[in-house]
Amino acid sequence: MDSWVGPLDTLIQDFSSIIDKLWKSVKYDVDGVVLEVTDPQLKKYMDLDLSLNKPYHSWQIAYKIDPEKAEVKVLSIIPQTSRNGRVTPVALLEPTKLSGVTISRATAHHYGMVKKKGIGNGAIIELIRSGMVIPKIERVLKEADPEIPKNCPSCNANLVWDADNLICPNVGDCxxxxxxxxxxxxxxxxxxxxxxxxxxxxxxxxxxxxxxxxxxxxxxxxxxxxxxxxxxxxxxxxxxxxxxEPIEDWRFLAAFGVHQLGRANSEQLLKRVKLDDVFKVKVDDLVSRKIFATKTA
DNA sequence: TTAAGCCCGGTTAAGGTGCA
DNA sequence: TGCACCTTAACCGGGCTTAA
Missing domain, CATH: 1.10.150 (DNA polymerase; domain 1)
Structure with missing residues (x-):
């Protein structure tokens, strides 16, 4: 497969023509190109980085073209309750072919957005595939009054608002x-x-x-x-x-789903605190040792 | 104080696998 | 053999942290 190697200045200056030439050199459908640092020393330096636990290296980045879009009718909005009680609205759409696949659902993120943007039954939205993968409601072309659920779709408990989110308060029994x-x-x-x-x-x-x-x-x-x-x-x-089978200690800790203690924060914590000592550690200790800032601690 | 960057928790579709 | 299920890939919004 063709590639282009050259200085950054030239890349910035002739970006469009370089990408276009590479694109046309491929005989099959591609969704983008990869930009990569070639200097071995710089690559090594970038790998030292920084923001811990990145599952990828920093010296490569994908560049993708503007996605296709379509005008799509919203058939209905259904609520889904997540593990932390957040009730997420999912838009059921008129099945639409986009970038080679048929899309019939897209997340509306939270009911605050549904209310604010008027994503109700019969609304017309502009649908894209973000990164040519994820169905995304880009904007609302024609609003419709949304129905806001009062009860949890799973346990029927009365829902409560928390900022933009609807929450099922039935923790432990939903x-x-x-x-x-x-x-x-x-x-x-x-x-x-x-x-x-x-x-x-x-x-x-x-x-x-x-x-x-x-x-x-x-x-x-x-x-x-x-x-x-x-x-x-x-x-x-x-x-x-x-x-x-042995697994990483941070993975074990993250599996419990403690709020704000996902994979990266678990790994960061266990670099400094033994797994056995996690329940003994104090907020002040976490802050003074610069493991977490106050709020996360 | 503010802007930038990062992490978490969430989303969907496609393709592979294995059960009934 | 059909189909249900699982895994994987890739991204987004919001909240938090950090540095200037």
């Missing part, structure tokens, strides 16, 4: 919150196959509602819950492997 919390645990752990959302939902329906109980399940338990022979064996084998 099925969606419980299922999503368990799912988050296994997704973050990343050392277990076959235990996705549908499996976790099925376990929930059978009264298995926490990670601890899932790890205690045996083949017969799974079979009793309606799983097949092979799947039951696989799940127990995977749980056993997950329990015994």
């Amino acid at each position: 099925p969606a919150q419980i299922i999503n919390t368990v799912e988050h645990f296994f997704i973050t752990l990343r050392n277990i196959n076959g235990l996705g959302s549908a499996t976790i939902e099925k376990l929930f329906e059978n009264g298995v509602r926490d990670v601890c109980r899932i790890y205690k399940l045996r083949i017969d338990d799974f079979k009793n819950y309606g799983f097949g022979d092979k799947q039951s064996q696989n799940l127990v084998a995977e749980l056993e492997r997950s329990r015994t």
Whole structure:
């Protein structure tokens, strides 16, 4: 595949023509080009960076073309409750072909945005695929009165506003919150196959509602819950492997889903504090040792 | 005080895998 | 063999931190 190598000044000056030439040299569809630092010393320096835990290096960046767009009718807005109780509006759209795929859903982020922008049933929106992947409501072309839900779609509890977000206050008893919390645990752990959302939902329906109980399940338990022979064996084998296979301590900590303690912050914390000491550490200590600023601490 | 940058928590679609 | 499910990729908005 063709590439262009040259000084930064020239790249900035002739950016469009350089990209265009590269683009036309490829015989199949591409969604962008990659800009890369070639100086080995500079690459090494950039890798030292800085903002901890980046899962990627800093010396490469993708450049993508302006995406296709389409005018699309909103069929309805459905609420979805996340693990922390936030109720997110998802727009169901008239199925629309964009950049080679058919899109029928897009997130509306929060009900504050739904209200403010008038994203109701029958609204017309401009739809793009951000980065040529994620369906995105770029703007609202024709507003429609939105319906704001009063109750949690999962447990029917009365919803409350928190800034722009609608929140289900039924912590600890809302099925969606419980299922999503368990799912988050296994997704973050990343050392277990076959235990996705549908499996976790099925376990929930059978009264298995926490990670601890899932790890205690045996083949017969799974079979009793309606799983097949092979799947039951696989799940127990995977749980056993997950329990015994070493993983990074930060991943284990992040799996619990503590607010503001995701993958990066967990790694940052455990570089300075032993996992066993996490519950003993004080706010002042975290701040004075410059592990976190006050609010996060 | 403000702007820039980063992290978290969230989203969807496509493709692969394996069960029934 | 069809289909349900899982995994992966890529991005966004909001909140927080940091540095000037």
